[in-house]
Amino acid sequence: MLVDSRTPNPKSFISGANGDWELVIGLEVHAQITSKSKLFSASSTSFGGEPNDHVSLVDAAMPGMLPVINKYCVEQAVRTGLGLKAKINKRSVFDRKNYFYPDLPQGYQISQFKDPIVGEGTVHLDMPEDGAVEVGIERLHMEQDAGKSIHDLVPGKSVVDLNRSGVALMEIVSKPDIRSADEAKAYVTKLRSILRYLGTCDGNMEEGSLRADVNVSVRKPGGEFGTRCEIKNVNSIRFIGQAIEYEARRQIDILEDGGQIDQETRLFDPKSGVTRSMRSKEEAHDYRYFPDPDLLPLEFDQDFVDEIAASLPELPDEKKARLIEQYGLSAYDADLLVDDPDTAAYFEAVAQGRDPKHAVNWVMGDLAAHAKSVGKPVHQAGASAEQLGSLIDLISDNTISGKIAKDVLDIVIAEGGNPAKIVDTKGLKQVTDTGAIEAVVDEVIAENPGKVEEVKEKPKMVGWFVGQVMQKSGGKANPQTVNAILAKKLGL
């Protein structure tokens, strides 16, 4: 039963030829469970490796082989359920989803159909303009991943790599509570962040650890739900946004031309930015789900759940609230910091005993910019929290200026080392000796009599003098002192 949980928001409407349209989106996110071995076998789950290196007799579906549930994967699923503030089902059932495909050795996928391990929950979003949005979680269930068919390796033949076959996935199904591409992207970003905090999925979309099936429909604002199309296997947050936008427009165009939407499965092509039909409802598989007779129902007690709950880390929402409270950060800064737990931890290490505003400016400013340019997370950008912290200390005690600090950071990143020592050995210490600065100021004034006249008419010209003095001092003069002396000497 679909329930509409949202009040139509005109800001999210898409305008059509004859009025506005509203998007309705629900996502099924497939998240690979972080575990050493597969859901029902002892094979390694590590990425890469030679094809068919990580394949046990069970994964290859040899005759007479039987699945045995990996307890750690069950814990991970429960941990995720708790992180999503969801109902944990102490009894769940594994079912077989039957279909033929060469990379599905058993001829069925072991999944959970009627009785998933996790029931309803919530993901909280903070949208920049619209504020809080609650996205309902319908369910989370565990299932096996399939192998991989490769069609372009051996001419004229298809080959199969079963390394992924049997790897544990969580399918996290949202309610149709999402109303724009931006919300969908924010939802996946938030979900990924929660999974990373929990350590239950690495969220690496490039390696396929996280991918989404996106259900999209359009309707007149607040009207009946429209017919949906499912866009399969979208593997980046950016593509999710693009796919939704394309698909919405496609559906609106059809409806405005008097057509109707066919319920179908579609694929998004990132190169052309369009979605294409994969199979219609009529071609849909009949998966003939039934309880897997090789596996007893999965049952555990409340103690099992409580133990996992007790080990749960601080999650993004709580951390954000705490950062705002503890460090007086803006909601915007806090949001940026909590997205990645390691970045947040890095920030807290830098902020320890220092001005948090300085810490956040440096972490999310220069360091984040550098991190982005080298495609690494902030905490791995090349400066340890200790290094950045001592750099900030050097600014705070006026040993160096903020400008010099940027240069020192570049050196730290490029060559490593202790910022204080770098400042020492490279002679970058700020000059605060008024006598020395006065001498440079006098020099500049003496060399530029014309400019001295000009500045008396146009006091803003003082900036030019500051620049000259700083240049002559190699950037080491204390800017406040320079300003004060210049003002006095130029009679401003």
Place this chain on the structure above:
Amino acid sequence: MSDLTELNLAEARDGLKTKAFSAREITDAYLSAIDASNPALNAYISVTHDQARAMADASDEKLAKGEGGTLEGIPLGIKDLFATKGVHTQACSHILDGFQPPYESTVTSNLWRDGAVMLGKLNMDEFAMGSSNETSYYGNVVNPWRRSGGDNAALVPGGSSGGSATATSAHLCVAATGTDTGGSIRQPAAFTGLVGIKPTYGRCSRWGIVAFASSLDQAGPLSRTVRDSAIMLGSMASHDPKDTTSVDLPVPDYEAAVGRDVRGLKVGIPKEYRLDGMPGEIETLWQQGVEWLKQAGAEIVEVSLPYTKYALPSYYIVAPAEASSNLARYDGVRYGLRVPDDDVITMYEKTRSEGFGPEVKRRVMIGTYVLSAGYYDAYYLKAQKIRTLIKRDFEKAFADVDVLLTPTSPNAAFAPGEITDPVTMYLNDIFTVTVNMAGLPGISVPAGLDGRGLPLGLQLIGKAFDEETLFRTAGVLEESAGFTARPEKWW
């Protein structure tokens, strides 16, 4: 020395222990018997001469040192459904052509651990689907028993463990492993004058046994005496972490139960097992069984299992449903037969069309149908509900009695081709499927001959994991029946 193949398991074990003969000698005796008789009986589809001799020699070394397990040096036949490392394992299907697994089933591992010797792999109905061993890719197995009165027609040994039954009955092995999904141990045991037990679901590991219907399949022995089955099951049974449906309970000393009396034991007679049109001989034999147990001091109680009549139709929904999914892995991609084609779907179709026989195809189709959208609730779900009711029937009955006595099958062995209608064939399992549906143990004991000289069996059904009461009661039946008849050797 007398013919070593005449010895039953307990006798052979004792002879080996006292070094009256060697494991190599008894193994060679069986290999000679197989080589001489198998062309006529077709019980073995692969004879592992070298492996058997090597295993026998290893046993002799242990026996010489006074060591060895409970089955040290005992030559056994293994149903082709059990994975045996490096040896023919095809469930007697064309689709597993050439398959030799790199692993050993838990049940056979247990047997080898205890010193048993493998003579070879035994014929069976393809994927254990059949009640007459007429569906094997390797041809029919022939029952050593023939009707008296000059009718020399070949008879079926029952199924699906037909090779196991014929080989044990014709003394081509001391005993054999079988599997039983709806009666596949008990019915062939009855057809060939043997003892056969299907233990409680979860008593033997299913790991390494080619799956037919996972919620019903159980391994068990076929042997010439109750004691032999008790010894065999003691080795085959185990808790196996690789099969999560196997149960972590200690394996009792089953052999010790054989020979105990049944005084005061309450034996239930389920009235619903009295079928309309059942041959009078079966009814008479059943009555005879009641009398034997009564004379031995048991108390006879009539009980009711009202859902019995729904058991067979429900079984023929549940078993094919699971089979249709279990057999999906035979797709020509990784092992066994592949009939190539450029297009993968066509490759599947050709491989499975050629690889599976008609009975397997029939069940895959039935199973696929009953699981399909729109039919699931009406068939599969309803059958599962009936299964629960059948279990409840037994629970209620076992509140009042210790064991149930029924016939094993509604008829004696028949001729190949005599039953062509699948539903009539399925009726052979009418007394045995209820036991699988409820997951209970059941044993068939040879109890007499029909009017044409063919063996008939009586079945005892026990409480879950109470195989000891079955062996104890079966021992009394065996003694009372004094069944010594042997098929006249024609092969």
